[in-house]
Every structure is written in C-alpha cells, then in structure tokens.
Amino acid sequence: xSLLDRINDxxxxxDVSAYRPFxxxxxxxxxxxxxxxxxxxxxxxxxxxxxxxxxxxxxxxDYQSRSAGLDVVLRSLDEEGWFPGWRDEAYPVxxxxxxxxxxxxxxxxxxxxxxxxxxxxxxxFVRDGDKLLMWIARRADDKPxxxxxxxxxxxxGQPVGLGLMENVLKESAEEAAVPEEIAxxxxxxxxxxxxxxxxxxLKPDVMFVFDMELPRDFVxxxxxxxxxxxxxxxxxxxxxxxxxxADFKFNCxxxxxxxxxxxxxLGPDDPDYVEIQRGLHR
Amino acid sequence: xSLLDRINDxxxxxDVSAYRPFxxxxxxxxxxxxxxxxxxxxxxxxxxxxxxxxxxxxxxxDYQSRSAGLDVVLRSLDEEGWFPGWRDEAYPVxxxxxxxxxxxxxxxxxxxxxxxxxxxxxxxFVRDGDKLLMWIARRADDKPxxxxxxxxxxxxGQPVGLGLMENVLKESAEEAAVPEEIAxxxxxxxxxxxxxxxxxxLKPDVMFVFDMELPRDFVxxxxxxxxxxxxxxxxxxxxxxxxxxADFKFNCxxxxxxxxxxxxxLGPDDPDYVEIQRGLHR
Numbered sequence: 001x002s003l004l005d006r007i008n009d010x011x012x013x014x015d016v017s018a019y020r021p022f023x024x025x026x027x028x029x030x031x032x033x034x035x036x037x038x039x040x041x042x043x044x045x046x047x048x049x050x051x052x053x054x055x056x057x058x059x060x061x062d063y064q065s066r067s068a069g070l071d072v073v074l075r076s077l078d079e080e081g082w083f084p085g086w087r088d089e090a091y092p093v094x095x096x097x098x099x100x101x102x103x104x105x106x107x108x109x110x111x112x113x114x115x116x117x118x119x120x121x122x123x124x125f126v127r128d129g130d131k132l133l134m135w136i137a138r139r140a141d142d143k144p145x146x147x148x149x150x151x152x153x154x155x156x157g158q159p160v161g162l163g164l165m166e167n168v169l170k171e172s173a174e175e176a177a178v179p180e181e182i183a184x185x186x187x188x189x190x191x192x193x194x195x196x197x198x199x200x201x202l203k204p205d206v207m208f209v210f211d212m213e214l215p216r217d218f219v220x221x222x223x224x225x226x227x228x229x230x231x232x233x234x235x236x237x238x239x240x241x242x243x244x245x246a247d248f249k250f251n252c253x254x255x256x257x258x259x260x261x262x263x264x265x266l267g268p269d270d271p272d273y274v275e276i277q278r279g280l281h282r
Numbered sequence: 283x284s285l286l287d288r289i290n291d292x293x294x295x296x297d298v299s300a301y302r303p304f305x306x307x308x309x310x311x312x313x314x315x316x317x318x319x320x321x322x323x324x325x326x327x328x329x330x331x332x333x334x335x336x337x338x339x340x341x342x343x344d345y346q347s348r349s350a351g352l353d354v355v356l357r358s359l360d361e362e363g364w365f366p367g368w369r370d371e372a373y374p375v376x377x378x379x380x381x382x383x384x385x386x387x388x389x390x391x392x393x394x395x396x397x398x399x400x401x402x403x404x405x406x407f408v409r410d411g412d413k414l415l416m417w418i419a420r421r422a423d424d425k426p427x428x429x430x431x432x433x434x435x436x437x438x439g440q441p442v443g444l445g446l447m448e449n450v451l452k453e454s455a456e457e458a459a460v461p462e463e464i465a466x467x468x469x470x471x472x473x474x475x476x477x478x479x480x481x482x483x484l485k486p487d488v489m490f491v492f493d494m495e496l497p498r499d500f501v502x503x504x505x506x507x508x509x510x511x512x513x514x515x516x517x518x519x520x521x522x523x524x525x526x527x528a529d530f531k532f533n534c535x536x537x538x539x540x541x542x543x544x545x546x547x548l549g550p551d552d553p554d555y556v557e558i559q560r561g562l563h564r
C-alpha cells in the first residue's frame with residue numbers, strides 16, 4: 001500500500017449512478033441510495049419521491065418546519081435500526097459551509113442522505129530538535145463508527161451553532177484535556193475535501209485542519225470516553241503506519257498525509273506527490 | 283478583487299476547443315492552438331497535422347531524434363518571431379514529472395505546445411515574534427516574460443537534468459545570493475497545479491513549493507540580472523497586495539496564497555477558503 005492509496009480510499013465515491021439527488025427547494029443538498037429511498041416511501045407528507053430525484057415536500061417552507069418534519073421521519077427510521085448510535089446532535093444542511101443552512105438533521109443520518117458534513121481535525125505535535133513528534137489517538141472500542149481505529153490527536157464534527165475555533169477548544173478539552181491557553185494557539189492550516197462511499201452512504205465532506213504545537217511535558221487525557229488511549233510517535237513512524245496499514249480512520253489518514261507534506265516529511269521525491277495533493281482537495 | 287480571483291486567473295484554461303492534442307507515440311503531451319498549427323504545416327517531415335490531432339512524425343523514433351527534429355523547426359520559427367526571449371534551455375516533454383521524458387524542447391516553446399512545465403518557487407521568510415515577514419522580488423524590466431511584476435523570493439523553471447533541490451540551491455544563489463548553508467534548509471511544503479491560458483498558449487504546469495526561513499540579518503542580492511529589487515514585508519501586507527492588485531505574476535500569487543493558508547494568515551473565516559484550496563491543485 002502507499003499514501004496515495006489512503007487518499008484514494010477517501011475518494012471512492014465517484015460513481016453516483018445508484019444514488020438520486022436529494023433536493024430542497026429545487027436545489028441539490030445530498031445524494032440518496034436506492035436501498036434507502038424505499039424506506040422513505042411511507043412518509044409522503046415529507047418526501048416527494050420521483051424517478052430522478054427525491055425532494056423534501058414544498059409544504060415544509062422554512063428551516064424550522066423542514067427540520068421538524070424530517071426529524072419525525074428520522075426518529076421513526078431509527079426505531080427500524082437505520083441510524084445506529086443516534087447522537088441527538090444537529091448538523092446543518094445546505095449548499096455549502098459558508099451558505100445559510102436550509103434545515104438541520106440528526107448527525108447520524110447525514111451520510112445516509114449524502115449530505116456534506118464538516119469537522120475540525122487537529123494535529124497535536126511536539127518539537128524534538130529538528131524532528132516532529134505527533135500525538136495519535138485511538139478510538140474507543142465502543143464507538144459506533146470506526147471503533148478501535150487510529151485517529152488524529154483531536155477531531156470532531158461541526159454541529160449547528162458552533163464556530164470552528166469554538167469547536168477546536170471544546171473538542172480539545174473533551175477529547176484530550178488540553179488547557180484553553182494551549183488550545184488557543186491552534187493554527188488553521190487548510191481544509192481537505194473528499195467524497196467517500198461506504199455502506200451505500202455518501203460522504204462529500206470537508207474537514208478543517210489545525211496544527212497545535214504542544215509543550216514537551218503535556219500528556220493528553222481523554223475525558224469524554226470517545227478515545228481509548230494516546231501515543232506520542234515520531235512523525236516518520238506515523239507516516240509508515242499510515243502508508244503500511246489501514247489502522248487510521250480513512251479521513252484521519254488524509255489529514256496525516258497533509259501534515260507530512262506541509263512539514264516536509266513527505267517530499268517531492270515521492271512519485272505520487274502531486275497526485276496526492278489533488279486528492280486532498282476534491 | 284479577492285484571493286480566489288487570483289487562483290481563478292491561474293485556472294482560466296478550461297476551454298480547449300480551440301486547441302488540438304499534441305501527440306507523440308499516440309500519447310498526448312500537450313495542446314496546440316489553431317493559430318499556431320498553421321505555422322507547423324511546412325514542416326511535414328516532423329509534424330503530422332490531422333483534423334483532430336497534431337503528432338510528431340513516427341519516423342522520429344527516440345529521445346535524441348525527436349528532440350533534434352523539433353529543434354530545427356523551433357529555430358526556424360524563432361526567426362519568424364514565435365519565441366521571443368529564446369533561452370537555449372531544454373525542458374523535458376512527456377506524460378508527467380515522474381515519467382521518463384520522451385523528448386526535450388526549448389523552454390520558450392513549451393507554452394506554445396501546451397506542454398506541462400515544472401518549476402521551484404521558494405517563499406523566503408523571516409520570523410518577527412509571532413508574525414512572519416516575507417521577502418518579495420520584483421522581476422527585471424527587461425525580462426521577456428512578465429517584466430516588472432512582483433515575484434516570489436526565488437523561483438525558477440525546472441530544466442532537463444537537474445534535481446529539484448539542486449535547482450533550489452542554484453536559483454537561490456543566482457537570484458538572491460543565498461549562501462548554500464541557508465539554502466539547504468529549504469523545506470518542501472507542497473506543489474501547486476493549474477492550467478492557465480494566455481496569448482493562445484496553454485500552461486498546464488506544476489510548481490514545487492519550498493519554504494526557506496532566513497536569518498533576520500540576511501539581505502538578498504540579485505546576481506543574474508533577472509530581478510530588479512527585493513522588499514521585506516509583513517505577510518499580512520503581502521496578502522493585501524496579492525488580493526487587491528494584479529502586481530504579482532499569476533502563479534506567484536497562487537504560491538503566496540498557499541503560504542498564507544499553511545501559516546494560518548488566511549483562515550477558514552474566508553468564505554472562499556475551501557474553493558481556493560481546490561483551485562491550487564487542479
């Protein structure tokens with residue numbers, strides 16, 4: 001395997017022929033697989049299911065009514081087991097991160113509707129002379145998604161009503177007990193974009209990436225039960241793990257690769273150098 | 283104007299309907315505009331001009347014969363004024379930076395054939411507390427391309443037979459008199475890709491980007507006559523110039539924007555943040 005394979009794992013959602021556009025107000029906001037659309041058919045007041053599109057009923061005219069109408073459907077489908085690990089956390093739905101959302105949706109349903117999700121991923125690193133060490137997290141074994149897999153230092157989805165930097169501070173405190181004065185030094189360093197397909201779900205997501213330099217004597221502690229442990233490893237070793245194993249959650253591997261490039265750990269002698277960077281910004 | 287406009291300036295080569303693929307061995311290696319193809323018609327021994335493609339004659343069977351055959355044509359066309367500023371510098375031609383080149387071509391002819399060019403661009407910066415200062419160059423008024431425009435600290439095209447890091451050292455010495463022990467600390471930080479159209483030429487180019495931290499007391503001096511002067515400016519000020527003026531050469535503006543993102547000078551509060559990054563890796 002290679003680092004490019006990891007990036008390609010994030011961009012395996014190229015064929016959408018089994019999906020129909022999910023529209024609100026004649027605007028596409030997601031993609032719904034045919035295996036899921038059948039489950040929506042009983043809810044005629046909320047969904048208009050056409051041959052080529054699935055749209056939210058025009059009778060739901062504003063943010064509140066759309067969100068409430070959809071919520072009834074999602075809670076009913078959750079009882080049928082469609083959304084394991086229901087979080088009771090609202091994600092915005094719309095045409096882009098910087099556009100006004102037109103409804104909100106329970107987080108666990110977002111990939112099932114092929115709606116774009118947003119999040120923050122934080123590389124926690126320590127300087128060791130000229131070298132860098134990276135703090136790597138392992139996801140708890142009881143997490144509903146990607147249990148036991150390796151993760152970035154801190155990462156979290158972007159819910160309704162929270163700014164990116166607020167989310168960085170909140171997740172850094174919850175996931176790694178980072179004191180606020182350290183967490184405030186996190187620096188935005190870019191965003192990665194991809195379109196991943198998994199289990200008939202589509203994730204056309206954008207993750208905002210931050211670098212957080214940590215003091216040598218700082219040791220993270222998880223406080224929310226979402227991570228099982230942390231390790232401090234040379235960045236070069238993290239690159240080997242990322243390239244040689246599928247231990248990292250798919251998008252965390254991409255965040256790692258972006259870190260390796262920005263810090264000169266992966267250089268232009270790699271024949272996939274240019275292609276990898278294109279794959280980080282689909 | 284905005285920073286996204288600068289990135290879009292680099293990617294204005296989306297419509298290739300006025301171009302025909304330029305092929306060698308049934309493989310496309312460039313794009314030729316119809317205004318230039320007429321000039322190739324007299325050279326029947328070298329070019330096969332078809333309705334949909336222009337190809338190098340199959341009689342030219344290897345790197346040497348292809349390069350030599352083409353060179354005769356180019357020198358003849360140079361006398362007609364097609365290649366102002368002829369450099370006598372060979373660029374590799376092929377299917378990608380990491381693939382074996384299949385011929386070489388005089389540098390000034392490369393955009394006319396829509397062949398991908400490669401180069402190194404170096405951000406020379408100085409730390410000033412928490413802030414960064416950037417050394418910015420101005421191109422000499424007698425340079426054949428983009429005279430008088432602002433440029434990155436050091437930049438140069440990638441000729442045949444030189445490694446990227448060798449080129450970084452060579453250009454740093456020639457353009458800014460950087461001592462080798464400083465230049466060796468340049469760190470690869472990524473590559474930008476774009477497709478620019480200009481004057482019926484296509485530039486589907488890749489620039490390898492390096493950051494070079496400079497000592498506070500270092501002052502660059504141009505030794506090859508290609509630059510007229512250098513200025514040391516706060517990165518924030520360079521961002522304003524990049525956004526508000528068209529003073530930077532088009533691809534140097536993109537290298538600046540990439541620097542602003544990687545160093546957190548441009549953050550995710552900019553509504554073009556994600557789109558800009560996609561545009562840096564076309």
